[in-house]
Amino acid sequence: DAMVIQNPRYQVTQFGKPVTLSCSQTLNHNVMYWYQQKSSQAPKLLFHYYDKDFNNEADTPDNFQSRRPNTSFCFLDIRSPGLGDAAMYLCATSRSGGYTFGSGTRLTVV
Amino acid sequence: SQELEQSPQSLIVQEGKNLTINCTSSKTLYGLYWYKQKYGEGLIFLMMLQKGGEEKSHEKITAKLDEKKQQSSLHITASQPSHAGIYLCGSTMKGSGTYKYIFGTGTRLKVLA
Numbered sequence: 001d002a003m004v005i006q007n008p009r010y011q012v013t014q015f016g017k018p019v020t021l022s023c024s025q026t027l028n029h030n031v032m033y034w035y036q037q038k039s040s041q042a043p044k045l046l047f048h049y050y051d052k053d054f055n056n057e058a059d060t061p062d063n064f065q066s067r068r069p070n071t072s073f074c075f076l077d078i079r080s081p082g083l084g085d086a087a088m089y090l091c092a093t094s095r096s097g098g099y100t101f102g103s104g105t106r107l108t109v110v
Numbered sequence: 111s112q113e114l115e116q117s118p119q120s121l122i123v124q125e126g127k128n129l130t131i132n133c134t135s136s137k138t139l140y141g142l143y144w145y146k147q148k149y150g151e152g153l154i155f156l157m158m159l160q161k162g163g164e165e166k167s168h169e170k171i172t173a174k175l176d177e178k179k180q181q182s183s184l185h186i187t188a189s190q191p192s193h194a195g196i197y198l199c200g201s202t203m204k205g206s207g208t209y210k211y212i213f214g215t216g217t218r219l220k221v222l223a
Contacts, residue, residue: 033211042116042198042216043153048208055208090152092211099143099200099211103152 003027006091006102013081013109021076021105023091029100032074034066035090037104043090049074081109113137113203114214122220128187131217133199135180140202140209142182144173147196156184156197186219194221 004025013019023032030051035043047056049068063085065077078085086109091102117132133142144156157166162177170187186193199214 035213040218042196042213045210045212048210050208053208055210088150094211101153101155106150 004091004093004100004102006089006105008105009103011105011107013078013107015083015109016080019078019081019107021078021089021091021107023074023076023102024072025093025100026072027093027095027100028071029093029095029098030071031094032068033090033092033094034074034076035092036085037088037090039087046076078107081107083109085109112215113212114199114201116197116199116214116217118217119215120218120220122222123189124222125190126188128185129189129219130186131184131197131219133182133184133214135201135203137180137203139175139177139180139182140204142173142175143200144182144184145198145200147198149195153198189219189221191221191223194219 007022033048034046036046037043045057046060046064047066063079067075076089086107088104088106090104093100113136115134121129123129141160143158145153146156147153157173159173159175165174172185175182182199197217197219202209202211
């Protein structure tokens, strides 16, 4: 089935150690999004790609970077994770108004 | 201020009671989506509304879109403990140059048995 897959489902990383979360899609959607959702809060948009065009939200910390090497894959890199970066990270894709979400990666920083 | 504001922020109701959650936009809405989320889990798509005045129902949940008011409401009839969770609205918004998809502030619902 066509879908959005996030790996891993749970990620534990050490304080300050770079970590990469991945998202892949089989939908051939041209737009991909990354959201951060902290406990008891709504998902917050970090950035999105419209095809290869990268769009960063103004308040996304520099600590967060993203790569989209091709249509199918998108990565979220956290250069130096802090305790405050522990959250659920959601990936989503869209094309012509239809949106599909991955199951999310829960990041724990120790 | 938030572009998509939900009210109330949290809600506790007795089982069997009706309830309404509102989602208000500061900008023109290009469609409005409703999701439900259990703690620590992914999003469950509920409904999508695209046209002003549109109303959709699924089981005991009804959603309406008022484009003029830039608002949508989600109504649950005869609530059950299984309705408990976080309800999120989402919409496409025009950012600086591109469109982006953002979520409302969320409403946490608890249903007492």
